[in-house]
Amino acid sequence: xxxxxxxxxxxxxxxxxxxxxxxxxxxxxxxxxxxxxxxxxxxxxxxxxxxxxxxxxxxxxxxxxxxxxxxxxxxxxxxxxxxxxxxxxxxxxxxxxxxxxxxxxxxxxxxxxxxxxxxxxxxxxxxxxxxxxxxxxxxxxxxxxxxxxxxxxxx
Numbered sequence: 001x002x003x004x005x006x007x008x009x010x011x012x013x014x015x016x017x018x019x020x021x022x023x024x025x026x027x028x029x030x031x032x033x034x035x036x037x038x039x040x041x042x043x044x045x046x047x048x049x050x051x052x053x054x055x056x057x058x059x060x061x062x063x064x065x066x067x068x069x070x071x072x073x074x075x076x077x078x079x080x081x082x083x084x085x086x087x088x089x090x091x092x093x094x095x096x097x098x099x100x101x102x103x104x105x106x107x108x109x110x111x112x113x114x115x116x117x118x119x120x121x122x123x124x125x126x127x128x129x130x131x132x133x134x135x136x137x138x139x140x141x142x143x144x145x146x147x148x149x150x151x152x153x154x155x
Contacts, residue, residue: 021064
């Protein structure tokens with residue numbers, strides 16, 4: 001499960017994501033390298049194609065995926081631990097339609113990492129979407145922390 005017990009960054013910051021579109025193999029490498037230390041199952045090409053068909057995000061242009069695509073795949077891969085795909089889809093579409101993907105990803109990332117690092121969640125803006133993002137991130141992070149704690153009991 002979680003490979004680190006000291007505070008660290010688990011998810012890529014927006015600025016660390018590629019600024020130019022990437023091909024499927026690169027997208028898979030970025031996502032899987034990010035979620036592997038969390039103990040999450042690898043994402044496959046079939047899964048990404050399914051997400052496109054289910055309209056989690058728009059089709060890539062020229063078989064190339066943008067930052068928005070990478071973020072969507074990362075977030076879906078993490079949220080799948082505790083939430084159904086229809087629930088995730090509803091949230092992803094609302095955020096996509098709001099055109100606030102960078103800001104909302106940063107909110108998710110901060111809440112997720114603060115929870116994994118046993119730090120209090122800092123609430124800057126307490127609108128309903130922010131609260132839902134923080135709760136979802138905390139839910140999955142708490143799940144992963146619970147698995148880590150249970151794994152240590154067996155040692």
